[in-house]
Amino acid sequence: MGSDTGGSRYLEIAEALRQSILSGEHPVGARLPSESDLAAHWSVSRGTVRQAVGLLASEGLIGSRQGARRVVLRQERRHSFQQLNSFAQWAQAMGCEVSSLILSRTTRPATAEEASRLGVAPGSEVLYVVRVRRLDGEPVMVERTAYTEWVAPVVRALPDDVVSIMNSIAENAGIVAHYGEHLIDAVAAGSEDARLLRVRRASPLLRQRHLTNTAAGRPIEWTDDRYRAGSVAFSVSNSAAAAPLERQAGPEVTRGPSGE
Amino acid sequence: MGSDTGGSRYLEIAEALRQSILSGEHPVGARLPSESDLAAHWSVSRGTVRQAVGLLASEGLIGSRQGARRVVLRQERRHSFQQLNSFAQWAQAMGCEVSSLILSRTTRPATAEEASRLGVAPGSEVLYVVRVRRLDGEPVMVERTAYTEWVAPVVRALPDDVVSIMNSIAENAGIVAHYGEHLIDAVAAGSEDARLLRVRRASPLLRQRHLTNTAAGRPIEWTDDRYRAGSVAFSVSNSAAAAPLERQAGPEVTRGPSGE
DNA sequence: GTGTGCAACTTGTTCATACAAGCTGGCATC
DNA sequence: GATGCCAGCTTGTATGAACAAGTTGCACAC
Numbered sequence: 001m002g003s004d005t006g007g008s009r010y011l012e013i014a015e016a017l018r019q020s021i022l023s024g025e026h027p028v029g030a031r032l033p034s035e036s037d038l039a040a041h042w043s044v045s046r047g048t049v050r051q052a053v054g055l056l057a058s059e060g061l062i063g064s065r066q067g068a069r070r071v072v073l074r075q076e077r078r079h080s081f082q083q084l085n086s087f088a089q090w091a092q093a094m095g096c097e098v099s100s101l102i103l104s105r106t107t108r109p110a111t112a113e114e115a116s117r118l119g120v121a122p123g124s125e126v127l128y129v130v131r132v133r134r135l136d137g138e139p140v141m142v143e144r145t146a147y148t149e150w151v152a153p154v155v156r157a158l159p160d161d162v163v164s165i166m167n168s169i170a171e172n173a174g175i176v177a178h179y180g181e182h183l184i185d186a187v188a189a190g191s192e193d194a195r196l197l198r199v200r201r202a203s204p205l206l207r208q209r210h211l212t213n214t215a216a217g218r219p220i221e222w223t224d225d226r227y228r229a230g231s232v233a234f235s236v237s238n239s240a241a242a243a244p245l246e247r248q249a250g251p252e253v254t255r256g257p258s259g260e
Numbered sequence: 261m262g263s264d265t266g267g268s269r270y271l272e273i274a275e276a277l278r279q280s281i282l283s284g285e286h287p288v289g290a291r292l293p294s295e296s297d298l299a300a301h302w303s304v305s306r307g308t309v310r311q312a313v314g315l316l317a318s319e320g321l322i323g324s325r326q327g328a329r330r331v332v333l334r335q336e337r338r339h340s341f342q343q344l345n346s347f348a349q350w351a352q353a354m355g356c357e358v359s360s361l362i363l364s365r366t367t368r369p370a371t372a373e374e375a376s377r378l379g380v381a382p383g384s385e386v387l388y389v390v391r392v393r394r395l396d397g398e399p400v401m402v403e404r405t406a407y408t409e410w411v412a413p414v415v416r417a418l419p420d421d422v423v424s425i426m427n428s429i430a431e432n433a434g435i436v437a438h439y440g441e442h443l444i445d446a447v448a449a450g451s452e453d454a455r456l457l458r459v460r461r462a463s464p465l466l467r468q469r470h471l472t473n474t475a476a477g478r479p480i481e482w483t484d485d486r487y488r489a490g491s492v493a494f495s496v497s498n499s500a501a502a503a504p505l506e507r508q509a510g511p512e513v514t515r516g517p518s519g520e
Numbered sequence: 521g522t523g524t525g526c527a528a529c530t531t532g533t534t535c536a537t538a539c540a541a542g543c544t545g546g547c548a549t550c
Numbered sequence: 551g552a553t554g555c556c557a558g559c560t561t562g563t564a565t566g567a568a569c570a571a572g573t574t575g576c577a578c579a580c
Contacts, residue, residue: 008562008563009563009564010563010564028477029477034529034530034531035530035531036529036530044564044565045564045565045566046531046565046566047563047564047565047566048563048564048565050531050532051563051564058318060439060441063438063439063475063477064531064532065438065475065476065531065572065573066530066531066532066570066571066572066573067529067530067531067532067571067572067573067574068475068476068530068531068572068573068574069529069530069531069573069574070530070531071476071477073439073473073477178323178325179320179323179333181320181334181495181496182494182495182496183493183494183495184444184466184493184494184495184496185466185489185490185492185493185494186446186464186465186466186467186487186489187464187489188463188464188489202462202463202464203448203462203464204446204447204448204462204463204464204465204489205446205464206444206445206446206466207446213323213333215323215325216323216325216328216331217289217323217331217333227446229445229446229447229448229464230445232445233443233444233445234442234443234444234445235441235442235443235444236441236442236444236496237439237440237441237442238439238440238441238442268532268533268534269533269534270533270534294559294560294561295560295561296559296560304534304535305534305535305536305537306535306536306561307533307534307535307536308533308534308535310561310562311533311534324560324561324562325542325543325561326540326541326542326543326560326561326562327541327542327543327544327559327560327561327562328542328543328544328560328561329543329559329560329561330560330561
């Protein structure tokens, strides 16, 4: 898996274009060849090229406006969904040495929020795991996760120092994360947070609460991750082209109270 | 005009589907009609339907797997970053009364970071604006923005209580924001932050630093927004198909020669 | 030299079709 | 009754054509 783009032609083309941007062949600000040229060069139809460039646009690498050639917006490599959901994969890609330690695994009734997020009956049992994660030996994140009952046996069998729980679940039980939702805010460190992350109580932490679903939309876990301030920042790219519907504030904006 | 914005058929269909999901006609977990059925119902081709459902999928409302019908993942409209680009728009959609006040407008040389982000020569002049934003009278955010010189005149002409600076820029000068990049982390409140937001010093704040570009990739502004903890949470949805978010290591764990 | 307008170019949207790949449910078999 | 297989359904990928809408640069007029 990894770098194998598999059987889709448009993924191949997207990867090639991505590489040519990363390598500097198409520097930032440069204009890409037209879709017709790319289609001819790759011997595919324009629709296929559009899928490829659409993918790169959604990654924030290139931008487009109707009538003008596409331009290169940035040169950086973006991480995939897997790396977003997996602290371990992201850290390894960064070249950091990552280590984890599960501090406790308890089976207990779900809290009201956990039950709601996971879509289980209130009071159902969940597996609650507290984990500390380190980068280069330094503790940077406390992770408190509630796993639904149907994945709990897999998690219960893992060693305390397992690096990636989601990876292990995927390998051992074939359960793969497909959809994620993240809620990001700031909280003050509690006493347990402070002790585990070696910061003062009430110091600022970046909190990422996170619901993971399978491809079928079945919840797997509900997580509360707290990062030490300064250790991690989240980065989001967006463009008006990627979300045409939200760009309703166009030329003749009706500034009325209506949200439409 | 009304609902027919002269725009695209697929946007119309996407909006109709979105409404039918929001209204509960397609409850969470339900399977949507097949693409062929939708195409027949709307008298369009399957490709057009795919553009519509693809848009909803990118918003996190529905999910899909090859071979299985699309399922509704979520019913409420989430405020993604596409909408969060404009604090004013988001607040109005939430039904809150939003007010803003510019505290200072100063022209000064750009800091090293501002120059780097905005792509101007170090020491170039930028317009630095400090603003407090309130929801229902309560201060929730401090905004510190550096505008590039070529938009500064427009910003300088705005009244202190302008609700949306980006909107005003778009109307008065035709400069429309097209691409954005956001960096999100947590910081402790400085003394100015504490005074303006009426919180204690060193209490946690959610920081959103934000670079805005025109359609042509030309930087407009570099912003440092700080939200009072508990007032807002950022929500990001993603799927294996498109992942707009990534982590970035903070300065403490960055080992590269990134001299920003 | 300057400015305007147009023509060529480029992306956006849509159609109709075809086949590949994966899922579901029912039927046949054991 | 339980199991396995297959046929049909559904989404994913790809083609090629056509027109709409917006951009850019050149040629022409002044």
